[in-house]
Amino acid sequence: MTIYVSSLADMPHLVPQFGVRDLVSIIQPNAQPPTPPGVDPARHHRCPVHDIVEAQPGEVLPEATHIAELIGFLRTWDGEAPLLIHCHAGVSRSTAVALIAHVLHSGDPRRSAIALRKASPYAWPNRRIVALADSILGLDGELTAAREDMGPAVWETDPDDEEVAAAARHLHGYKPGRYTRLSV
16 A cells, blocks of 8 residues: 655646556645546545644635545545645645555554654644544544654755755745655
C-alpha cells in the first residue's frame, strides 16, 4: 500500500505515472482541480478547505464534518493502487491527510508519524486537521502528540536556483517535481 503526497501543480503528472485510482484534493474551493483522466470521479474526494487552523474572514476553516467525510473516503481505499493526496504545495493539508490515511492502516499514530517524517523532512501536517481526526477516530490525543513529536519541518531548496528558492519560500516549502512516497 502506497500513499503519494504532492502539490496541485505536480498532481496531474503523477496520477498516470503511478497508476493512481484514488485521489484526495484538499485545497481551497477556488483551486479544486478537475478529475484527471484515469481516476473515476467517484474515487476523487474533494475537501474544499484553506490551510488555516483558526477562522479567517473569507476562508474555509477545516471542520469536523469535512474530516469525517474525508475519513469515510479513506476507509474505502483498498490499497491495490496507490492513493494520491494533494493540496497546494504538498506540505501541510495533504501531509495531514497522509498521516490520517497511514494511521487508518497501521493503527499506530507514532509509527505513522515516524514514517511520514522519514518519507518527508518538509512535511508539516496541519494541526487542526490532525486534531479533528484524532477526536473523530477516538485516539485520545495520540495522533496530535505524534504529530507534535515529528519536530519541525526542514525546508530544502536548491541554493543555485533563485527562482525555485523564491517559490519555495513563498509556498512554505514547495519545490517543483517533489513528492512524498509513504508506504503502509
